[in-house]
Amino acid sequence: MGLRYLQPAPGFKEYLPKDYVDLIDFGPFGKTDQLDATKLGQFKEIVEEHPMCAGCFMAYFVRVFYASLPNPEDTIVLGTAGCARLALSQAAVPFIYGNYGDTNAVASGLTRALKLRFPDKTKDVVAIAGDGGLMDIGFSMTMHSWFRKEKFTTIMVDNEVYGNTGGQESGMSPKGVQLKMAPKGKKFDKIPATELAKQAGCVYVAKLAPTNVKRMAKVIRRAILAAREFGPTFIHAYTSCNIEYSIPTEEVLKDAREREKKDFGFEEYMTDEVRQYLEEIEKKEKANK
Amino acid sequence: MPEQKVVDIDYLLLEAPRERKFITGAQAMAEAVKRANVDMAIAYPITPQSEVMHLVGDLYAQGYLKDYYRAEEEYGTMSAIAGASRAGVRVFTATSGPGLLRGIEAIASWPGHRIPAVLGVLTRVVNAPLSIQPDNIELAYLLHSGIILLHAENQQDVFDMTLAAFAISEMVDVYIPVAVATEGFFVTHAKGYVEMTPEDMKLPPRDPYKAPVPVTDCEVPPARIQRDAPVQKSNFMSYLIHAVWQQEVWASNMRAMKYIYKYLGGPIEVVNPDADVFVVASGCAAAQGREAVRYAQQEGLNVGLVKIKSIRPFPVNEVREALKNAKAAIIPEHNIEGWLSKEVKAAIPNSGIVTDGPRVYGGMTLPVELIMEEIYKALGIKQEKKVVI
Numbered sequence: 144m145g146l147r148y149l150q151p152a153p154g155f156k157e158y159l160p161k162d163y164v165d166l167i168d169f170g171p172f173g174k175t176d177q178l179d180a181t182k183l184g185q186f187k188e189i190v191e192e193h194p195m196c197a198g199c200f201m202a203y204f205v206r207v208f209y210a211s212l213p214n215p216e217d218t219i220v221l222g223t224a225g226c227a228r229l230a231l232s233q234a235a236v237p238f239i240y241g242n243y244g245d246t247n248a249v250a251s252g253l254t255r256a257l258k259l260r261f262p263d264k265t266k267d268v269v270a271i272a273g274d275g276g277l278m279d280i281g282f283s284m285t286m287h288s289w290f291r292k293e294k295f296t297t298i299m300v301d302n303e304v305y306g307n308t309g310g311q312e313s314g315m316s317p318k319g320v321q322l323k324m325a326p327k328g329k330k331f332d333k334i335p336a337t338e339l340a341k342q343a344g345c346v347y348v349a350k351l352a353p354t355n356v357k358r359m360a361k362v363i364r365r366a367i368l369a370a371r372e373f374g375p376t377f378i379h380a381y382t383s384c385n386i387e388y389s390i391p392t393e394e395v396l397k398d399a400r401e402r403e404k405k406d407f408g409f410e411e412y413m414t415d416e417v418r419q420y421l422e423e424i425e426k427k428e429k430a431n432k
Numbered sequence: 433m434p435e436q437k438v439v440d441i442d443y444l445l446l447e448a449p450r451e452r453k454f455i456t457g458a459q460a461m462a463e464a465v466k467r468a469n470v471d472m473a474i475a476y477p478i479t480p481q482s483e484v485m486h487l488v489g490d491l492y493a494q495g496y497l498k499d500y501y502r503a504e505e506e507y508g509t510m511s512a513i514a515g516a517s518r519a520g521v522r523v524f525t526a527t528s529g530p531g532l533l534r535g536i537e538a539i540a541s542w543p544g545h546r547i548p549a550v551l552g553v554l555t556r557v558v559n560a561p562l563s564i565q566p567d568n569i570e571l572a573y574l575l576h577s578g579i580i581l582l583h584a585e586n587q588q589d590v591f592d593m594t595l596a597a598f599a600i601s602e603m604v605d606v607y608i609p610v611a612v613a614t615e616g617f618f619v620t621h622a623k624g625y626v627e628m629t630p631e632d633m634k635l636p637p638r639d640p641y642k643a644p645v646p647v648t649d650c651e652v653p654p655a656r657i658q659r660d661a662p663v664q665k666s667n668f669m670s671y672l673i674h675a676v677w678q679q680e681v682w683a684s685n686m687r688a689m690k691y692i693y694k695y696l697g698g699p700i701e702v703v704n705p706d707a708d709v710f711v712v713a714s715g716c717a718a719a720q721g722r723e724a725v726r727y728a729q730q731e732g733l734n735v736g737l738v739k740i741k742s743i744r745p746f747p748v749n750e751v752r753e754a755l756k757n758a759k760a761a762i763i764p765e766h767n768i769e770g771w772l773s774k775e776v777k778a779a780i781p782n783s784g785i786v787t788d789g790p791r792v793y794g795g796m797t798l799p800v801e802l803i804m805e806e807i808y809k810a811l812g813i814k815q816e817k818k819v820v821i
């Protein structure tokens with residue numbers, strides 16, 4: 144049980160760092176029914192300090208992501224080379240970093256192994272990686288984990304560039320944009336990631352710009368719940384890189400809203416059985432509240 | 433599938449009765465997997481490995497393994513092996529030449545991730561022009577990865593080393609992966625006698641909590657308090673952490689040596705220890721070296737064999753001791769670069785005694801006559817060149 148490993152042993156608590164004790168007393172572990180992403184700033188968060196750029200929207204997304212986990216005490220997060228990793232690796236949830244682009248293969252092995260060892264327990268596995276990680280270098284592993292119907296969630300934090308290596312073109316960069324290694328502008332369109340996900344067998348697929356915390360939280364939760372029971376789930380989130388796209392910090396939200404109107408309008412797809420399953424859960428939760 | 437009972441590691445490896453079977457190297461590897469209580473295997477086809485993973489697939493179908501799948505390619509295979517091992521199950525995969533190189537970024541990170549796992553390496557040419565034959569140059573790429581590397585001479589070695597590999601890999605003071613290599617086709621597709629432990633006995637299951645680095649399963653605290661991530665905060669800390677961690681990986685590699693003594697009778701085998709001239713070889717080349725020693729004996733020449741079973745950890749002291757009075761050391765190899773020759777020369781103070789080769793590559797066979805020629809040269813025996821028309 145996840146909660147047990149987090150709880151300090153009796154008599155030990157007073158010797159632990161305050162940061163850790165606060166996390167247990169005032170964090171979301173075991174309390175996600177009361178503390179969620181809409182209450183950010185009112186509780187101790189799973190990720191706080193991180194070295195991502197000031198004003199980075201991807202960093203904000205990561206923060207919301209951790210605050211939206213349905214079961215943080217039984218969640219394992221996989222990341223890879225790329226900016227998000229800088230914050231993911233600083234979270235109080237087990238994090239695995241392998242090699243660039245390998246998230247969906249590592250998660251396949253991990254998820255299956257956890258199922259073998261704990262057939263009756265819920266262990267959530269989430270791979271969260273950049274556009275380059277999932278759609279370029281890791282493309283075949285991403286696609287094949289979906290074809291194989293591996294039961295975990297994939298989240299693409301799409302900043303439309305290789306942010307971590309200094310601003311090179313990725314397959315998710317928009318056509319025509321001039322970036323490093325695309326000195327004359329990108330020659331082809333953004334890879335249609337959500338369409339591929341649907342075709343490949345993801346049971347829940349969502350596309351969003353992070354303009355609405357409540358909706359982000361709901362989507363993240365839904366994707367994780369659906370992956371437990373039915374198969375692969377995928378979220379494609381626009382998370383701008385204010386550095387490489389020269390978006391002034393105070394304008395990142397404005398940019399996200401503009402993109403939402405243009406090509407990142409909210410989309411949500413799910414199979415009928417997922418819809419039914421989520422409706423039942425959400426109805427029960429409402430009744431409990 | 434017979435009901436298998438769990439027996440003690442030492443009993444299975446050292447004492448259990450053995451039955452003699454005439455089987456291929458691929459079968460020998462699969463027979464070891466059958467007795468190793470493996471939870472999960474991941475496969476990707478490549479000749480000459482495929483035979484091994486077909487047989488392991490059959491084991492899964494019969495219920496010996498709990499999970500098995502054909503992965504997207506080798507990088508995905510090796511990455512998924514890492515994920516499964518980190519979640520605490522016992523894993524196996526195998527590959528050959530180009531497949532090994534395709535997976536090597538992931539494989540080279542297994543030791544650093546402290547992943548117990550067993551990897552079969554059934555050698556095959558890499559680089560161009562294409563050949564699927566058993567050249568073992570690929571093992572050179574594994575030497576610097578931190579992985580434990582055993583090199584099997586024949587079908588019996590394949591069985592013994594593979595079964596022992598599971599035990600060694602999971603020892604708390606080792607806890608890094610073990611690769612068991614042998615030459616493709618020459619061993620994998622040829623039959624030899626193998627003394628095997630009973631089919632109805634298997635190793636104890638992996639105990640994921642007997643570990644120097646915790647598994648990632650949300651049952652025990654993770655390896656480090658994640659919120660203190662110094663690697664991200666300063667370059668100095670990242671150098672330091674990498675450095676001490678890798679020191680520990682290589683120290684773990686060295687600590688495997690005592691288990692190689694215990695379960696495999698030591699990292700080297702010496703035939704005729706008082707010889708003047710030694711053939712020093714590993715894998716299939718050791719079998720040819722053994723033949724050369726037999727020929728030499730028939731001719732009344734004082735020639736010995738040093739077979740190197742463990743390439744990593746490399747038996748520096750043992751090889752030094754074995755060769756300390758030797759006048760010559762002839763090192764036949766199945767690759768162009770001579771990685772074993774370099775290892776031996778680096779290990780011994782009297783490296784002038786080493787003859788580089790004979791070497792065959794591209795997957796050719798290694799005729800005993802080639803080794804004999806070097807033996808004659810070393811002993812100053814003039815040979816008449818016979819020209820057969």
Ligand SMILES: Cc1ncc(C[n+]2csc(CCOP(=O)(O)OP(=O)(O)O)c2C)c(N)n1
Pocket residue numbers: 224225226227242243272273274275276277302304305306307308313
């Ligand atoms: C095998 C390998 N190739 C290349 C790299 C270099 N690399 C590190 S991060 C990165 C780009 C990351 O881009 P993306 O996945 O979009 O994430 P972002 O930084 O934009 O969030 C690259 C190319 C690497 N670490 N490993």
Ligand code: SF4
Pocket residue numbers: 195196198199200201202226302306307383384385386387
């Ligand atoms: S480079 Fe871009 S994506 Fe990366 S942390 Fe900075 S703003 Fe965020």
Ligand SMILES: [Mg+2]
Pocket residue numbers: 273274275300301302303304305306313
């Ligand atoms: Mg990116």
